[in-house]
Amino acid sequence: MSRPKVVVARNLGPDVMPLFNRSDLDVVAWHSETEACGRKWLLENIVGASGVLVMLADKVAGPKLRIVSTMSVGYEHVDLQQLTDRGVRLGYTPDVLTDAVADLSIMLALMAGRNSRETMSVWPSYPWSPFAFCGPQLSANWLHPTRTAGFIGFGRIAQATLARLVPFGFTHCLYTGNPASAPTPERDATLARTLGVESVRRVALAELARESDVVFVLAPGAPSLRHVVDAAFLRGMKKTAVLVNTARGTLVDSDALALALREGWLWGAGIDVVEGEPHVGADHPLVKEPRCVVLPHIGSATTETRLGMATMAAKNLISGVLGDTMPAELSITR
Amino acid sequence: MSRPKVVVARNLGPDVMPLFNRSDLDVVAWHSETEACGRKWLLENIVGASGVLVMLADKVAGPKLRIVSTMSVGYEHVDLQQLTDRGVRLGYTPDVLTDAVADLSIMLALMAGRNSRETMSVWPSYPWSPFAFCGPQLSANWLHPTRTAGFIGFGRIAQATLARLVPFGFTHCLYTGNPASAPTPERDATLARTLGVESVRRVALAELARESDVVFVLAPGAPSLRHVVDAAFLRGMKKTAVLVNTARGTLVDSDALALALREGWLWGAGIDVVEGEPHVGADHPLVKEPRCVVLPHIGSATTETRLGMATMAAKNLISGVLGDTMPAELSITR
CATH class of the missing domain: 3.40.50.720 (NAD(P)-binding Rossmann-like Domain)
Known part of the structure; x- marks a missing residue:
């Protein structure tokens, strides 16, 4: 069985990215920490992916997608109805911020x-x-x-x-x-x-x-x-x-x-x-x-909290794609 | 007996200045709330005064002076040795700020x-x-x-x-x-x-x-x-x-x-x-x-606190000059 593909739409830095160094996943990660990957890169790479880790501004969909992990507590950038219809699970980062x-x-x-x-x-x-x-x-x-x-x-x-x-x-x-x-x-x-x-x-x-x-x-x-x-x-x-x-x-x-x-x-x-x-x-x-x-939307912008959010988003993605319990999965009830 | 003269080195505004409308004091008050009275005005008017109300930046002395009231919690602008030697009492504004x-x-x-x-x-x-x-x-x-x-x-x-x-x-x-x-x-x-x-x-x-x-x-x-x-x-x-x-x-x-x-x-x-x-x-x-x-030294600069300090400084001056207990008098022990 081939390894599930996951797309990581941002470089999450040297403290978090090593979490993706694992042989059971095929990881495609955007290279930059400070620049966004852009819609074009995301749509090209989402093809065939089982899971994706996104930031608040990214919108994405893919036919094989089973897991979306957002590095945010909010999820108004996510179409919950579509997720429910397609059976996609959503990980987010509550509490830590x-x-x-x-x-x-x-x-x-x-x-x-x-x-x-x-x-x-x-x-x-x-x-x-x-x-x-x-x-x-x-x-x-x-x-x-x-x-x-x-x-x-x-x-x-x-x-x-x-x-x-x-x-x-x-x-x-x-x-x-x-x-x-x-x-x-x-x-x-x-x-x-x-x-x-x-x-x-x-x-x-x-x-x-x-x-x-x-x-x-x-x-x-x-x-x-x-x-x-x-x-x-x-x-x-x-x-x-x-x-x-x-x-x-x-x-x-x-x-x-x-x-x-x-x-x-x-x-x-x-x-x-x-x-x-x-x-x-x-x-x-x-x-x-x-x-x-x-202020420029820096509510969660402390070193410790953003590190916590990035770590949680990475773990949500990995656990979800491998079929395990996510550290923080949104229960979609509508 | 003539009324004691007091000098108020700043206009303390419409909520506080009415405290000085009393027949038992001869009050000389600087007119402006935003501008300092300046050293010249203060030295001219301190002559014959029993009490003076000053701000943190004012330094003052007078031969008849018995009461100095400062609208501040600090008193490093005051020569405590001189006050002690001359038997001058000092009012200040602790706690309220x-x-x-x-x-x-x-x-x-x-x-x-x-x-x-x-x-x-x-x-x-x-x-x-x-x-x-x-x-x-x-x-x-x-x-x-x-x-x-x-x-x-x-x-x-x-x-x-x-x-x-x-x-x-x-x-x-x-x-x-x-x-x-x-x-x-x-x-x-x-x-x-x-x-x-x-x-x-x-x-x-x-x-x-x-x-x-x-x-x-x-x-x-x-x-x-x-x-x-x-x-x-x-x-x-x-x-x-x-x-x-x-x-x-x-x-x-x-x-x-x-x-x-x-x-x-x-x-x-x-x-x-x-x-x-x-x-x-x-x-x-x-x-x-x-x-x-x-920041420009605004620690105590809230409406309520400055009003409290000005009121306390005025009451310290009035009580002291009339020989009563001041709301807040510094006990000088050195």
Whole structure:
């Protein structure tokens, strides 16, 4: 029996690629770590392949394909219906990036309140004054002894972010969930008790906007959630609140956010994702807003986490193609 | 009896200045919130004054002066020996800024690891790749299940910063203290238990440099601590560690830090204070280092905290001049 062919659409570096040095697989790997393989190379090489390892931007199909392994926690680049119809199994990389994204969410919440874009560029000519560069304080303080965090989407990353906020004096947590799912008041009460906050409550979007001192967008990039943060939501926020999006750009209406920042509906924003990325120019309305920190989708970009994701994606591919249990396989239920 | 004269060297804004609308004081206040009063105005108006409220940069003396109130937690701009000799009481603003500075310390620790200066300027042309922009992860992770924070100086701000690090997975805390003071192993054990970390230990500088994943400089700006972070310290750090200074610029040797970053002795740095500030030009060696985030001394610059500091400074001045207990008076023991 011939060895199954697998295609690896990116060089995953010297720590991960040796995993593919095995005699039971026929491995075709793209040579470069920094450059994408391109659609043409991928379509040429996918012919006859049983499995493929792809990045978030790659779209692929092949008649013999049985395993797709994506180096990402999101899978909106994958046509799940087609996978189900063809019996293709999907490996992905959940969990391993939770902490890196939660770290970045905290960083952006702080940067959005502390006027980072302005303050990072003021030396050499800085006239100190008592209220220069002052923005709202993230942590609890003498004027605001309670703090409320709002989460649009309340999965693992959101809960890891909430845990980090507790010693900042956060006392209340609001979140929105899939309306079709049953409420979980007992889980919420347990979580509140475990973390040491006064309450964790699922609420409607309008209440979340109205009550939160910081709103974290941490939902999956599903079509039904497109622009869940729209003009109406932003108008409902506190003028001193900040918005953080470390999930998917499509969840936030960019034009509405730019207008909201310009008109002071909220204080500031920190976003790691932008609708339409990577086609984000210097003239993008959010890149131009001084109160908006825009990062280039680096939520999971720490050495340790990306190494973990690449390793997991490689193991998913190898295990899947050889018919073994994948370390992380998506169970497709639709 | 004539009303005591007080000089307020800065306009503290519409929320605080009304505190001085009182018939028992003769108040002379500088008109501007954003511009400093200047030495000439201060020396002219200090004549005959019983009390003065100053900012960090003001130096002042007067023959009748009995009260100096500084809107700062530091007092290295004050000649304590002279105050003692003349029986002048000093009011300052401790505690109220603890959380704002701890917030900023966390922000800078995150920014230093996540290559913020580079990543904030990469749109529009960003070629995604698995390890682009990757730096060391602040939080615990699959490769590094323990994390160690090192504190040079271990007062209120340091302990508030440590508390914030716990849900990031920090397990160990090292600190340096005044060598003349007795060790406090019981206090340290209690603190470790309260915060939920494995250990809190006072150590020598070399061990702190060697073992810490992030080093926070949070000591007072005393002459004896000038350049406590020097080339030897920096050479001793982990290559993946970051340095944060939110205390005083004089504590870190700027030239040594620039060299250390250039040569990769450590990963990155986030500093809110620079030796010689505010004379920090675009050609400053640290401003030029891409791995160094340089902020313009905004540790306490949140709306709530600066309002709290200004209110406390005003109350210190008024109470002191009227012979009452100040909300926060420094006990000068030397």
